[in-house]
Amino acid sequence: MNEVFSILQQNPVVGFATVDEHGNPQARAFQVMLIEDGKIYFCTGSGKCVYQQIQTHPYVAFTVTSPQYVSVRVEGTTQFVDDLALKERILEKNPTVKAIYQSADNPVFKIFYLEHGKAEIFDLSTLPPKRQNFTF
Numbered sequence: 412m413n414e415v416f417s418i419l420q421q422n423p424v425v426g427f428a429t430v431d432e433h434g435n436p437q438a439r440a441f442q443v444m445l446i447e448d449g450k451i452y453f454c455t456g457s458g459k460c461v462y463q464q465i466q467t468h469p470y471v472a473f474t475v476t477s478p479q480y481v482s483v484r485v486e487g488t489t490q491f492v493d494d495l496a497l498k499e500r501i502l503e504k505n506p507t508v509k510a511i512y513q514s515a516d517n518p519v520f521k522i523f524y525l526e527h528g529k530a531e532i533f534d535l536s537t538l539p540p541k542r543q544n545f546t547f
Contacts, residue, residue, distance in 0.1 A: 415530045416446045418475065418483050425473040427453070429464040437464060441473065444501045444508070450524040451485070454501055454508060457519045465489050465523065480535040487528020491521055498522055 419425070420443070427441035439461065445452040455462050465471065472486040498515035501522060502508060512520035 412449065412530065414532060415483050415485070416451075418477055418481060418532070419443050419451065420446060422475045422477050425475040427461075427471065427473040429461055429471050430468040431460070431464055432467065437461070442505075444505065444522070445497065447497070447500075450526075452497065452501065452522055452524045454498075454512075454520065454522045456512070457521050462521060465491075471525070476535075482533040482535060483530060484533070485525065485528060485530040487525035489523045490526040491523045494522070 423443040424440055425443060426438055428436050428438045431437050437460070441453055441461075443451055444454050455465075469489045470486070471489055472484065474482060474484045476482040495515045498520060502512065502515060514520075
């Protein structure tokens with residue numbers, strides 16, 4: 412998983428997919444906020460559609476491709492956590508998120524991580540593509 416984490420830290424903006432109330436896929440740009448203790452953390456606001464979608468269907472997927480054409484695809488079950496210390500670290504690392512939510516105790520500010528799932532790396536710069544599967 413270290414290779415997956417490294418790619419995500421260098422390329423934190425991912426294409427993030429959920430399922431809406433009609434069963435349709437919904438994709439949007441999302442930013443990896445933190446990678447800690449083998450967990451990939453994201454944040455959102457409780458008033459957003461993505462929050463409601465994850466509450467209803469906690470299985471999500473995301474993907475990113477590096478400038479060197481190494482792609483990572485991750486899918487897994489999300490778990491929301493209300494940890495003020497983690498929220499503080501996210502706010503310290505990301506001034507845009509801090510400007511939106513202002514403080515870790517803001518009840519709208521939600522963080523979640525992928526609890527169970529798998530990751531794949533596709534190195535598209537080689538023939539044939541290199542694939543590695545990981546479980547976390």
